[in-house]
Amino acid sequence: MIEEEYIRLIFGLKMKQMRTEKNLSLFGLAKMTGLSKSYLNEIEKGKKYPKRDKILLLAEALESNYDHLVSLKLDKNLAPIGEILQSNILKEIPLELFGIKESDLIDIIAEAPVKVNAFISTLFEIAKHYNLTRESFFLAALRSYQEANNNYFDEIESQVEKFAKAYSIDLNKRLSIQELEEILIEEYGYTINNDELSQHKELINLRSVFVPSSKTLLVSSETDESQRMFIYAKEIAYNYLNITDRLYTFSWIKFERFDQVLNNFLASYFAGALLIPRKPLVKKLKDFFEKKTFDSIEFQNLIAEYTDSPETFYQRLTNILPKDFNLKNLFFLRFSYKPDKSDIKLTKELHITNLLEPHANESYEHYCRRWISLKTIKEIPNLVKEHLFDTQISSYTHSGVEYFTMSSATKDPFKNGYYRSIGFGIMITPNSSSKIAFLNDENSKRREVGITCESCRINDCAERVAPPKTVEKKVRFAQTDEVVQGIFEKYK
Incomplete structure (x- = not known):
């Protein structure tokens, strides 16, 4: 009808x-x-x-x-x-x-x-x-919602503190798998199965499936400790926040409606805030930001205090820095790469508060290989390290804007043979330089970078993988316009 x-x-x-x-x-x-x-x-x-x-x-x-x-x-x-x-x-x-x-x-x-x-x-x-699917549209709407709120949600932060108090959890100490598993089983009546998923080759990329009718949580035997912690914390969030319209697989297969996208985000936000509590992290970050030089080892140790997943830590920074440090020109990028394929794909991005220089493009152009995230993701397949970390100050040639960028590259926990890197950047401004002492370090490694090879004006770039077609086109148009203006002057 x-x-x-x-x-x-x-x-x-x-x-x-x-x-x-x-x-x-x-x-x-x-x-x-x-x-x-x-x-x-x-x-x-x-x-x-x-x-x-x-x-x-x-x-x-x-x-x-x-x-x-x-x-x-x-x-x-x-x-x-x-x-x-x-x-x-x-x-x-x-x-x-x-x-x-x-x-x-x-x-x-x-x-x-x-x-x-x-x-x-x-x-x-x-x-x-641009082949924008329904799911892509929903995810774009969610990203806009996050960015409009500076990716900080006070109600969820408060719910995490209430939950910790109700279940006698000390947020100043790192949580254990046993604590979260006990809450799921004893409080919410879950049954946890660690064998079923490994029996189905079609489910090799899934880390968990929740069966609501029997409250059975199927967890892949391939999950590492940090993944399992996040899965448990997210399931707790669904129950504690009384979310019923939800997704049942991790990672997701499809969204049927936007509420599921939003609820998936809220549960993930709760999980991140529970595993990396705000107040202790803010105190540690304040101490770290007072240092006049960036200490790479100390920063990696700071990540390890809370989680084995660099991505979870960087995601948490996108909540904390805008709220507690008034740092609102940030970007978060996640790249995926398989060594036997030449392309590097940007699979996730977040910008606070504006669309900053390093961002996705839908024109199949090649991202600048001078980005620290692309450098680390190309290097890690050849190393024994499980986590390759590096930093640089990226100076964008077309705008003159600079960012302090850091990157963590690891094996992709969801795809065999793939690697991922997380890029996190803070725009260098008078405000950020006053809050973070090491942004003023003149000895920091600096590199001129572009956005894509096709739009880059850097000459003699050893990392270039495609000619600067966009730049060349603009130059041709400018030359044509100059001649046309000369004709106007001649015949006016």
Whole structure:
């Protein structure tokens, strides 16, 4: 059945289109039909649907007929909007997260349907061009939500502290697997199975599956201690936060709706905050930031105090630094690489508070090989080390902006034969330099970097893997424009 709301919206859009085509104001239409201006306004916004006698009055005033007005068929200008309204996509977009009511968006569409239609159609074209899936759209919306809140959520932080108090957990000490496992079994009635997943070759990339009907948590025998800790902490989060609309696999296979994406994030945030408590970390970071030179060994030891997963630690920094140090120009990047393949893929990114220089591109361009994250991920397959750590100050040639960047490269815990590296960067500004002493160290390793090889202006770059096509194109256009301007001057 077609929703009544959809029928009202289509009628309102058609009526407004016909009225504006006749250059007729709402006041004028009200005068011709004897209907109030406010009533007609509500019809056009899809809030009311007129009775038969009123439709006949409107049809006569608009020089149309009853059947045409009530038909759900739309002309080419409105047809795409009709498809959008009927597809229910507006209900899938998490508008409320951004303070937008669905009715507000409908008002905007009704106000300028042709222009809005062109805008929405453009978004769809971009989505198709870049193969943007439904899951990708949801994840992009979540990332925007995180960035809008500086990736800090006080309610979850408070819930972690309440949980720790209720279960007599000392947040000043590193948690043990036994503590978390005991809570899952004794408090939430879980059964933990460590054998089942290894019997299915199709599930080789999964680390856990939760069966809600029997509260059975299947954990892969391939999981290391840090993965298992995170899985347990996340399951505790689902239960303690009373989240029922959730995903049942780690890592995820598919999202059915946005609430599952959001709830997966909230449970992950809770897990990260439980494993790496905020207050002790803030104290240690303050001490570390007072050092005039960056101590690589001490920083790696700081990570190891809390977790064996560098990624979990860097993710936690994206919560802590904006809130407790007012450092809001940060980026987090995760790269994936298989040695027998030449491409390096950016699989996850987060920017606070703006889209910073190192970011994803959808044009299949080659990321700058001078980035410290790409350097470490290329080197680690040839080393015995399980964790390769390095830092540098990256100076971007096109903008002059500098970032203190650090990278941790490890084997990919989810894909055999793959490696991953995490890049974490802090923009060097007067504010960040006043908070972090080692940002002022003139002896820090510095490198000129670009974003992609195709857009890079660095000459004689030994790391370049593709010609600077984008730069060359801009130069050609600039030269052409210069000649055209000369012709204008000659013949003006």
